[in-house]
Amino acid sequence: MTRTLYDKLVDAHRVCDLPDGGMLVYVDFHIMNEYTSPQAFSGLDSKALAVRRPEAHLAVIDHVNATRSQEPHDAASKLLIDNLEANCTRHGIAFYGLGDRRQGIEHVVVPEQGLVAPGMLIACGDSHTTTYGAFGALGFGIGTSEVEHVLASQTLRYKRLKTMLVEVDGHLPPGATAKDIIMKVINVVGAGGANGFAVEFAGSAIREQNMPGRMTICNMAVELGARAALIAADAKAYRAAAGRAHSDMLHFDTEAWVSEPDAEFDQVFRIDAGDIAPLVSWGTSPDQSVPIDGAVPFATPDMPPGAKAALTRALEYMGLEQGQPAQSIHIDSAFIGSCTNSRIEDLRAAADILRGRKVAQGVGAIVVPGSALTRMQAEAEGLDRVFIEAGFDWRPESGCSMCLAMNDDIARDGERVASSTNRNFEGRQGRGARTHLMSPAMVAAAAIAGHLADVRAFQQEIS
Amino acid sequence: MPGTVTGLAAPLALTNVDTDVIMPKRFLITISREGLADGAFADLRFDDTGNIRPDFILNRAPWSDATILVVGDNFGCGSSREHAVWGMRQLGIDACIGTGFAGIFYDNARKNGLALPVVSAEARDAFLQLAGSENGVGFSVDIRDRTIRAGEMTIPFSMDDATRYALIHGADDTRDTLAYADAIQAYEDGLADGMRVSVIK
Numbered sequence: 198m199t200r201t202l203y204d205k206l207v208d209a210h211r212v213c214d215l216p217d218g219g220m221l222v223y224v225d226f227h228i229m230n231e232y233t234s235p236q237a238f239s240g241l242d243s244k245a246l247a248v249r250r251p252e253a254h255l256a257v258i259d260h261v262n263a264t265r266s267q268e269p270h271d272a273a274s275k276l277l278i279d280n281l282e283a284n285c286t287r288h289g290i291a292f293y294g295l296g297d298r299r300q301g302i303e304h305v306v307v308p309e310q311g312l313v314a315p316g317m318l319i320a321c322g323d324s325h326t327t328t329y330g331a332f333g334a335l336g337f338g339i340g341t342s343e344v345e346h347v348l349a350s351q352t353l354r355y356k357r358l359k360t361m362l363v364e365v366d367g368h369l370p371p372g373a374t375a376k377d378i379i380m381k382v383i384n385v386v387g388a389g390g391a392n393g394f395a396v397e398f399a400g401s402a403i404r405e406q407n408m409p410g411r412m413t414i415c416n417m418a419v420e421l422g423a424r425a426a427l428i429a430a431d432a433k434a435y436r437a438a439a440g441r442a443h444s445d446m447l448h449f450d451t452e453a454w455v456s457e458p459d460a461e462f463d464q465v466f467r468i469d470a471g472d473i474a475p476l477v478s479w480g481t482s483p484d485q486s487v488p489i490d491g492a493v494p495f496a497t498p499d500m501p502p503g504a505k506a507a508l509t510r511a512l513e514y515m516g517l518e519q520g521q522p523a524q525s526i527h528i529d530s531a532f533i534g535s536c537t538n539s540r541i542e543d544l545r546a547a548a549d550i551l552r553g554r555k556v557a558q559g560v561g562a563i564v565v566p567g568s569a570l571t572r573m574q575a576e577a578e579g580l581d582r583v584f585i586e587a588g589f590d591w592r593p594e595s596g597c598s599m600c601l602a603m604n605d606d607i608a609r610d611g612e613r614v615a616s617s618t619n620r621n622f623e624g625r626q627g628r629g630a631r632t633h634l635m636s637p638a639m640v641a642a643a644a645i646a647g648h649l650a651d652v653r654a655f656q657q658e659i660s
Numbered sequence: 661m662p663g664t665v666t667g668l669a670a671p672l673a674l675t676n677v678d679t680d681v682i683m684p685k686r687f688l689i690t691i692s693r694e695g696l697a698d699g700a701f702a703d704l705r706f707d708d709t710g711n712i713r714p715d716f717i718l719n720r721a722p723w724s725d726a727t728i729l730v731v732g733d734n735f736g737c738g739s740s741r742e743h744a745v746w747g748m749r750q751l752g753i754d755a756c757i758g759t760g761f762a763g764i765f766y767d768n769a770r771k772n773g774l775a776l777p778v779v780s781a782e783a784r785d786a787f788l789q790l791a792g793s794e795n796g797v798g799f800s801v802d803i804r805d806r807t808i809r810a811g812e813m814t815i816p817f818s819m820d821d822a823t824r825y826a827l828i829h830g831a832d833d834t835r836d837t838l839a840y841a842d843a844i845q846a847y848e849d850g851l852a853d854g855m856r857v858s859v860i861k
Contacts, residue, residue, distance in 0.1 A: 389734025448854030
């Protein structure tokens with residue numbers, strides 16, 4: 198029988214079948230953060246259970262910490278941070294806390310430390326764990342009860358997903374990036390279009406992407422509802438997994454981690470990369486996006502009532518009018534960061550636009566590097582100077598920060614943010630905050646212009 | 661949970677209700693599972709000064725007593741936060757009827773006894789309308805025979821066997837899985853050295 202990459206990964210990790218129709222799968226590596234793990238540890242305590250393999254887990258502080266300094270900004274966040282460290286010390290689990298040069302956003306830290314390799318199964322109490330599919334590894338987010346389950350048993354109860362192939366062929370036009378590929382896919386497939394599916398991305402435009410780009414694509418695949426995202430492991434993936442702190446210890450080479458050529462998928466989408474322009478989200482769901490030279494959509498007479506209601510509600514929340522050109526949307530702030538787009542390549546792309554230019558008056562701009570090591574690399578390249586001279590607030594510490602505003606980076610009611618992040622939900626960046634998703638270079642362009650702007654105009658000037 | 665959930669149903673037709681809306685982040689800075697009832701749908705239930713929004717369905721009689729929600733497509737999308745389900749349970753919600761749910765939310769619900777019956781869009785729309793009738797309507801969600809009964813309607817729903825079993829029996833997955841310790845050990849014994857992750861401290 199010919200198998201998809203997803204099926205190979207599930208088969209390789211199947212421990213046993215369960216009488217309820219599911220199976221147990223083995224978790225090679227499990228990552229924890231400070232906000233979805235406390236109740237898992239207290240669950241273990243209340244059941245008097247031990248951690249089965251403490252060495253197979255890593256805990257990182259990233260969600261609630263301030264990024265202005267290592268000092269927690271309030272007592273509640275300090276409690277979460279201290280609690281995770283205490284739990285890790287008690288159970289003998291590796292802990293990369295504030296001040297540790299290996300600290301950062303979990304999904305930036307893991308590849309940086311060589312803790313992902315093709316063929317692995319990785320779980321984490323964070324939905325963006327799909328990121329690891331970029332390496333041909335099966336990564337997925339879990340809830341806190343499942344965190345407890347992995348700690349105690351090193352397994353998860355699992356039900357095989359349906360499979361979807363998203364093929365993106367052709368070449369991206371200038372200005373379009375991996376972020377635009379995934380925003381386009383979400384726009385086409387829909388925000389819940391891949392609920393119940395594992396999505397494999399294939400095609401020449403995917404193969405052409407470098408590893409950070411592939412991570413951006415797999416990262417945001419969860420916004421399709423995909424419980425897993427995958428890209429065939431090729432030489433690029435093996436190279437990126439090599440030469441890092443843990444690389445030499447990890448070898449999962451029991452299979453070629455690719456779908457067999459005639460493997461069948463339950464659903465297939467094909468997208469022409471040549472049709473992908475730099476995109477911006479206008480609404481409150483990641484599938485509500487338009488090309489930067491386009492406009493906010495109109496309600497149409499043939500729209501189902503539910504879709505019309507969603508459009509109206511999104512426009513009201515976002516303070517926008519139907520038909521309004523995207524580039525007429527003025528911003529109050531700009532944010533570059535998050536597990537989607539805060540790697541060194543993202544910072545370089547934004548810096549290329551900012552070099553020699555200034556952030557528009559009245560726009561507050563923040564950049565939070567994805568990890569401490571990313572920040573040091575950026576500083577070694579002089580990127581921090583570029584951001585600072587342009588008027589950005591260059592943060593000395595790493596974390597999720599304003600992507601989900603669990604620390605003190607909270608947008609005000611009505612504040613409009615150009616953001617390199619992954620979710621434009623109501624209230625995501627602060628109560629009443631208005632988020633526009635786009636690539637890091639597009640955020641830089643918007644910061645300079647003071648409104649959503651076409652990065653291609655800035656790039657032409659440079660060349 | 662008994663095999664059947666009964667109670668008044670409230671219509672919540674919004675599509676893509678994400679876990680940021682179900683449980684805003686300011687309620688997440690906690691190491692407890694408790695105390696989350698006030699956080700559930702907080703920005704829909706309360707305005708920014710903490711006053712009740714009288715027009716929101718769960719703030720209106722009789723739906724303020726609802727224990728079942730009829731929801732829009734893709735309910736529970738977004739973040740993995742189980743706090744969303746804890747808060748809904750603490751608010752007294754026992755079941756959510758929809759056309760499809762985000763995967764992590766679905767699994768979190770099962771772990772906490774929140775039933776998520778999946779029906780067709782036509783059935784959901786009919787349930788939305790029925791639930792919104794004046795004076796409200798009692799629904800009965802029978803997990804055992806996978807059927808929803810409400811008003812004149814009797815509609816089958818889909819739910820995978822493992823979830824159905826867990827909801828009926830109130831299983832503790834962690835303890836139950838540890839009964840398979842021998843199988844887990846056998847799997848681990850078969851792993852090559854390079855397949856046993858050991859994180860550098």
